[in-house]
Amino acid sequence: MAISERNAAEALRDVRDVQRRTLLAKGYGLASPHLALSGVIWAAGYVATGLTPPETWPYFWLPLALAGALGSFALSVRATRAVPGDPAARVAPASRMLWMIGASGTFIVSTLLLFQPKDIVPALAFPAIFLAYIYVLVGAMGASRYLWIGTGIFAVTALGLILMPQAIAFWVAAAGGGGLLAGALWMRKP
Amino acid sequence: MTENSAQPNDLIHQALRLKIMAALSAAREDGPLEFNRLKALTGATDGNLSTHLSTLENAGYLGIDKDFVGKKPRTRVAISKAGLAAFREHMRYLREIIEASET
Numbered sequence: 001m002a003i004s005e006r007n008a009a010e011a012l013r014d015v016r017d018v019q020r021r022t023l024l025a026k027g028y029g030l031a032s033p034h035l036a037l038s039g040v041i042w043a044a045g046y047v048a049t050g051l052t053p054p055e056t057w058p059y060f061w062l063p064l065a066l067a068g069a070l071g072s073f074a075l076s077v078r079a080t081r082a083v084p085g086d087p088a089a090r091v092a093p094a095s096r097m098l099w100m101i102g103a104s105g106t107f108i109v110s111t112l113l114l115f116q117p118k119d120i121v122p123a124l125a126f127p128a129i130f131l132a133y134i135y136v137l138v139g140a141m142g143a144s145r146y147l148w149i150g151t152g153i154f155a156v157t158a159l160g161l162i163l164m165p166q167a168i169a170f171w172v173a174a175a176g177g178g179g180l181l182a183g184a185l186w187m188r189k190p
Numbered sequence: 191m192t193e194n195s196a197q198p199n200d201l202i203h204q205a206l207r208l209k210i211m212a213a214l215s216a217a218r219e220d221g222p223l224e225f226n227r228l229k230a231l232t233g234a235t236d237g238n239l240s241t242h243l244s245t246l247e248n249a250g251y252l253g254i255d256k257d258f259v260g261k262k263p264r265t266r267v268a269i270s271k272a273g274l275a276a277f278r279e280h281m282r283y284l285r286e287i288i289e290a291s292e293t
Protein backbone atom coordinates (compact mmCIF):
# COMPACT_ATOMS: atom_id res chain seq x y z
CA MET A 1 0.00 0.00 0.00
CA ALA A 2 1.41 3.39 -0.98
CA ILE A 3 0.27 6.29 1.18
CA SER A 4 0.95 9.77 -0.09
CA GLU A 5 2.32 12.51 2.13
CA ARG A 6 -1.00 14.36 1.87
CA ASN A 7 -2.98 11.26 2.76
CA ALA A 8 -0.71 10.59 5.75
CA ALA A 9 -1.10 14.17 6.98
CA GLU A 10 -4.90 13.95 6.70
CA ALA A 11 -4.97 10.63 8.52
CA LEU A 12 -2.80 11.97 11.36
CA ARG A 13 -5.02 15.06 11.61
CA ASP A 14 -8.13 12.85 11.84
CA VAL A 15 -6.48 10.73 14.55
CA ARG A 16 -5.48 13.78 16.59
CA ASP A 17 -8.98 15.24 16.27
CA VAL A 18 -10.73 12.03 17.37
CA GLN A 19 -8.29 11.50 20.25
CA ARG A 20 -8.79 15.09 21.44
CA ARG A 21 -12.57 14.68 21.35
CA THR A 22 -12.33 11.31 23.13
CA LEU A 23 -10.37 12.86 26.00
CA LEU A 24 -12.75 15.83 26.06
CA ALA A 25 -15.74 13.47 26.27
CA LYS A 26 -14.01 11.70 29.16
CA GLY A 27 -13.53 15.06 30.89
CA TYR A 28 -17.19 15.91 30.39
CA GLY A 29 -18.19 12.54 31.85
CA LEU A 30 -16.00 13.12 34.91
CA ALA A 31 -17.32 16.68 35.37
CA SER A 32 -20.99 15.70 35.18
CA PRO A 33 -21.45 14.51 38.80
CA HIS A 34 -19.55 17.58 40.07
CA LEU A 35 -21.91 19.87 38.20
CA ALA A 36 -24.95 17.99 39.51
CA LEU A 37 -23.69 18.24 43.11
CA SER A 38 -22.87 21.95 42.70
CA GLY A 39 -26.28 22.57 41.14
CA VAL A 40 -28.16 20.98 44.04
CA ILE A 41 -26.07 22.85 46.67
CA TRP A 42 -26.35 26.11 44.74
CA ALA A 43 -30.14 25.86 44.35
CA ALA A 44 -30.67 24.82 48.00
CA GLY A 45 -28.44 27.65 49.27
CA TYR A 46 -30.06 30.37 47.21
CA VAL A 47 -33.62 29.21 47.93
CA ALA A 48 -32.76 29.29 51.66
CA THR A 49 -31.17 32.74 51.13
CA GLY A 50 -34.40 34.00 49.60
CA LEU A 51 -36.46 32.66 52.48
CA THR A 52 -34.36 33.83 55.45
CA PRO A 53 -32.91 37.10 56.81
CA PRO A 54 -29.24 37.92 55.97
CA GLU A 55 -27.96 37.33 59.53
CA THR A 56 -28.83 33.61 59.23
CA TRP A 57 -27.10 33.07 55.88
CA PRO A 58 -23.68 31.99 57.21
CA TYR A 59 -25.38 29.22 59.24
CA PHE A 60 -26.41 27.34 56.13
CA TRP A 61 -23.90 28.61 53.55
CA LEU A 62 -20.85 27.45 55.53
CA PRO A 63 -22.12 23.86 55.97
CA LEU A 64 -23.31 23.80 52.34
CA ALA A 65 -19.92 25.01 51.07
CA LEU A 66 -18.16 22.41 53.23
CA ALA A 67 -20.50 19.65 52.00
CA GLY A 68 -19.87 20.72 48.41
CA ALA A 69 -16.09 20.71 48.83
CA LEU A 70 -16.04 17.32 50.57
CA GLY A 71 -18.52 15.89 48.06
CA SER A 72 -16.38 17.04 45.14
CA PHE A 73 -13.29 15.58 46.79
CA ALA A 74 -15.08 12.23 47.25
CA LEU A 75 -16.30 12.25 43.62
CA SER A 76 -12.76 12.92 42.37
CA VAL A 77 -11.30 10.12 44.49
CA ARG A 78 -14.01 7.73 43.25
CA ALA A 79 -13.38 8.68 39.62
CA THR A 80 -9.68 7.84 39.86
CA ARG A 81 -10.14 4.62 41.85
CA ALA A 82 -10.09 2.45 38.71
CA VAL A 83 -6.90 4.05 37.42
CA PRO A 84 -3.81 1.94 38.17
CA GLY A 85 -0.79 3.50 39.84
CA ASP A 86 0.32 5.15 43.03
CA PRO A 87 -2.66 5.84 45.37
CA ALA A 88 -1.11 9.18 46.38
CA ALA A 89 -0.99 10.24 42.74
CA ARG A 90 -4.67 9.31 42.38
CA VAL A 91 -5.61 11.72 45.19
CA ALA A 92 -3.79 14.60 43.44
CA PRO A 93 -6.69 15.51 41.09
CA ALA A 94 -9.09 15.46 44.06
CA SER A 95 -6.75 17.75 46.00
CA ARG A 96 -6.57 20.12 43.03
CA MET A 97 -10.37 20.19 43.04
CA LEU A 98 -10.34 21.27 46.71
CA TRP A 99 -7.82 24.02 45.95
CA MET A 100 -9.93 25.32 43.06
CA ILE A 101 -13.11 25.36 45.16
CA GLY A 102 -11.26 27.02 48.03
CA ALA A 103 -9.69 29.64 45.76
CA SER A 104 -13.02 30.44 44.08
CA GLY A 105 -14.84 30.74 47.40
CA THR A 106 -12.08 32.89 48.86
CA PHE A 107 -12.11 35.15 45.82
CA ILE A 108 -15.89 35.68 45.98
CA VAL A 109 -15.95 36.32 49.75
CA SER A 110 -12.85 38.58 49.59
CA THR A 111 -14.32 40.64 46.75
CA LEU A 112 -17.59 41.15 48.62
CA LEU A 113 -15.75 42.07 51.85
CA LEU A 114 -13.43 44.41 49.99
CA PHE A 115 -16.07 46.33 48.08
CA GLN A 116 -18.83 46.14 50.73
CA PRO A 117 -21.80 46.47 48.34
CA LYS A 118 -24.58 48.61 49.84
CA ASP A 119 -27.23 46.84 47.82
CA ILE A 120 -27.73 43.11 48.46
CA VAL A 121 -28.94 42.42 44.89
CA PRO A 122 -25.56 42.64 43.09
CA ALA A 123 -23.89 40.82 46.01
CA LEU A 124 -26.26 37.88 45.50
CA ALA A 125 -25.79 37.88 41.74
CA PHE A 126 -21.98 38.18 41.88
CA PRO A 127 -21.21 34.48 42.61
CA ALA A 128 -23.30 33.44 39.58
CA ILE A 129 -21.51 35.98 37.37
CA PHE A 130 -18.14 34.74 38.66
CA LEU A 131 -19.14 31.09 38.06
CA ALA A 132 -20.23 31.99 34.53
CA TYR A 133 -16.90 33.78 33.94
CA ILE A 134 -14.88 30.72 35.05
CA TYR A 135 -16.94 28.43 32.82
CA VAL A 136 -16.55 30.71 29.82
CA LEU A 137 -12.76 30.80 30.40
CA VAL A 138 -12.59 26.99 30.56
CA GLY A 139 -14.82 26.78 27.49
CA ALA A 140 -12.63 29.21 25.56
CA MET A 141 -9.70 26.83 26.07
CA GLY A 142 -11.43 24.16 23.99
CA ALA A 143 -14.13 22.55 26.13
CA SER A 144 -17.01 24.23 24.32
CA ARG A 145 -19.82 22.85 26.48
CA TYR A 146 -18.52 24.91 29.42
CA LEU A 147 -18.65 27.98 27.21
CA TRP A 148 -22.37 27.48 26.56
CA ILE A 149 -23.16 26.64 30.18
CA GLY A 150 -21.30 29.76 31.38
CA THR A 151 -22.90 31.96 28.76
CA GLY A 152 -26.34 30.59 29.68
CA ILE A 153 -25.83 31.19 33.42
CA PHE A 154 -24.56 34.72 32.76
CA ALA A 155 -27.43 35.59 30.41
CA VAL A 156 -30.15 34.30 32.75
CA THR A 157 -28.55 35.99 35.79
CA ALA A 158 -28.25 39.31 33.93
CA LEU A 159 -31.88 39.01 32.87
CA GLY A 160 -32.85 38.49 36.53
CA LEU A 161 -30.94 41.60 37.59
CA ILE A 162 -32.89 43.62 35.04
CA LEU A 163 -36.33 42.04 35.30
CA MET A 164 -36.70 40.75 38.87
CA PRO A 165 -34.11 42.28 41.22
CA GLN A 166 -36.52 41.90 44.17
CA ALA A 167 -36.46 38.09 43.75
CA ILE A 168 -32.81 37.79 42.76
CA ALA A 169 -32.02 34.99 45.25
CA PHE A 170 -34.69 32.72 43.74
CA TRP A 171 -33.70 33.82 40.24
CA VAL A 172 -30.04 32.95 40.90
CA ALA A 173 -31.13 29.64 42.46
CA ALA A 174 -32.84 28.80 39.17
CA ALA A 175 -30.15 30.28 36.90
CA GLY A 176 -27.11 28.83 38.69
CA GLY A 177 -28.67 25.64 40.09
CA GLY A 178 -30.73 24.97 36.99
CA GLY A 179 -27.83 25.83 34.70
CA LEU A 180 -25.48 23.48 36.54
CA LEU A 181 -28.00 20.62 36.63
CA ALA A 182 -28.83 21.05 32.94
CA GLY A 183 -25.08 21.20 32.27
CA ALA A 184 -24.57 17.96 34.22
CA LEU A 185 -27.13 16.19 32.03
CA TRP A 186 -25.57 17.59 28.87
CA MET A 187 -22.09 16.45 29.96
CA ARG A 188 -23.40 12.87 30.21
CA LYS A 189 -24.46 12.85 26.57
CA PRO A 190 -22.08 11.22 24.08
CA MET B 191 13.33 9.86 0.48
CA THR B 192 14.31 7.46 3.32
CA GLU B 193 12.85 3.99 3.76
CA ASN B 194 10.10 3.51 6.37
CA SER B 195 11.11 1.38 9.34
CA ALA B 196 7.46 0.90 10.32
CA GLN B 197 4.93 -1.06 8.30
CA PRO B 198 1.60 0.29 6.97
CA ASN B 199 -1.61 -1.44 7.95
CA ASP B 200 -4.22 -1.58 5.17
CA LEU B 201 -6.95 -2.70 7.54
CA ILE B 202 -6.49 0.19 9.96
CA HIS B 203 -5.85 2.87 7.34
CA GLN B 204 -9.48 2.96 6.14
CA ALA B 205 -10.88 6.34 7.31
CA LEU B 206 -13.54 5.16 9.75
CA ARG B 207 -11.48 2.26 11.11
CA LEU B 208 -8.63 4.69 11.78
CA LYS B 209 -11.01 6.93 13.76
CA ILE B 210 -12.35 3.94 15.71
CA MET B 211 -8.84 2.85 16.63
CA ALA B 212 -7.88 6.43 17.53
CA ALA B 213 -10.84 6.79 19.90
CA LEU B 214 -10.30 3.37 21.50
CA SER B 215 -6.57 3.97 21.96
CA ALA B 216 -7.26 7.33 23.66
CA ALA B 217 -9.86 5.77 25.96
CA ARG B 218 -7.97 2.55 26.74
CA GLU B 219 -7.04 3.48 30.32
CA ASP B 220 -10.66 4.17 31.22
CA GLY B 221 -12.02 0.88 29.94
CA PRO B 222 -14.34 0.12 27.03
CA LEU B 223 -16.23 2.77 25.08
CA GLU B 224 -19.97 2.47 24.63
CA PHE B 225 -21.25 2.07 21.08
CA ASN B 226 -23.18 5.37 21.13
CA ARG B 227 -20.19 7.33 22.37
CA LEU B 228 -18.00 5.74 19.71
CA LYS B 229 -20.64 6.63 17.11
CA ALA B 230 -20.64 10.27 18.26
CA LEU B 231 -16.83 10.46 18.33
CA THR B 232 -16.35 9.01 14.87
CA GLY B 233 -19.42 10.55 13.23
CA ALA B 234 -20.44 7.14 11.87
CA THR B 235 -23.91 5.71 11.30
CA ASP B 236 -25.06 2.61 13.24
CA GLY B 237 -24.71 0.24 10.29
CA ASN B 238 -21.38 1.58 9.11
CA LEU B 239 -19.89 1.48 12.59
CA SER B 240 -21.11 -2.10 13.20
CA THR B 241 -19.59 -3.28 9.92
CA HIS B 242 -16.18 -1.78 10.62
CA LEU B 243 -16.19 -2.93 14.25
CA SER B 244 -16.75 -6.50 13.02
CA THR B 245 -13.83 -6.20 10.62
CA LEU B 246 -11.54 -4.97 13.40
CA GLU B 247 -12.84 -7.61 15.80
CA ASN B 248 -12.16 -10.37 13.28
CA ALA B 249 -8.60 -9.09 12.98
CA GLY B 250 -8.21 -9.37 16.76
CA TYR B 251 -7.76 -5.61 17.17
CA LEU B 252 -10.66 -5.07 19.53
CA GLY B 253 -13.11 -6.86 21.75
CA ILE B 254 -16.88 -6.31 21.72
CA ASP B 255 -18.90 -6.95 24.84
CA LYS B 256 -22.71 -7.05 24.67
CA ASP B 257 -24.89 -7.03 27.79
CA PHE B 258 -28.04 -5.49 29.23
CA VAL B 259 -28.45 -2.57 31.62
CA GLY B 260 -31.93 -3.24 32.93
CA LYS B 261 -33.86 -4.01 29.76
CA LYS B 262 -31.66 -1.85 27.56
CA PRO B 263 -29.02 -3.58 25.44
CA ARG B 264 -25.50 -2.19 25.76
CA THR B 265 -22.52 -2.70 23.44
CA ARG B 266 -19.06 -1.83 24.66
CA VAL B 267 -15.85 -1.90 22.67
CA ALA B 268 -12.24 -2.04 23.88
CA ILE B 269 -8.96 -2.10 22.00
CA SER B 270 -6.85 -5.25 22.39
CA LYS B 271 -3.08 -5.37 22.97
CA ALA B 272 -2.60 -6.51 19.39
CA GLY B 273 -4.85 -3.68 18.20
CA LEU B 274 -2.93 -1.08 20.17
CA ALA B 275 0.40 -2.38 18.85
CA ALA B 276 -0.90 -2.39 15.25
CA PHE B 277 -2.35 1.11 15.62
CA ARG B 278 0.91 2.47 17.05
CA GLU B 279 2.89 0.82 14.27
CA HIS B 280 0.64 2.40 11.65
CA MET B 281 0.90 5.81 13.35
CA ARG B 282 4.67 5.48 13.30
CA TYR B 283 4.50 4.66 9.58
CA LEU B 284 2.38 7.77 8.88
CA ARG B 285 4.72 10.02 10.90
CA GLU B 286 7.73 8.64 9.06
CA ILE B 287 6.11 9.62 5.73
CA ILE B 288 5.69 13.19 6.99
CA GLU B 289 9.20 13.30 8.48
CA ALA B 290 10.73 11.93 5.30
CA SER B 291 8.98 14.60 3.24
CA GLU B 292 10.34 17.32 5.54
CA THR B 293 13.99 16.23 5.29
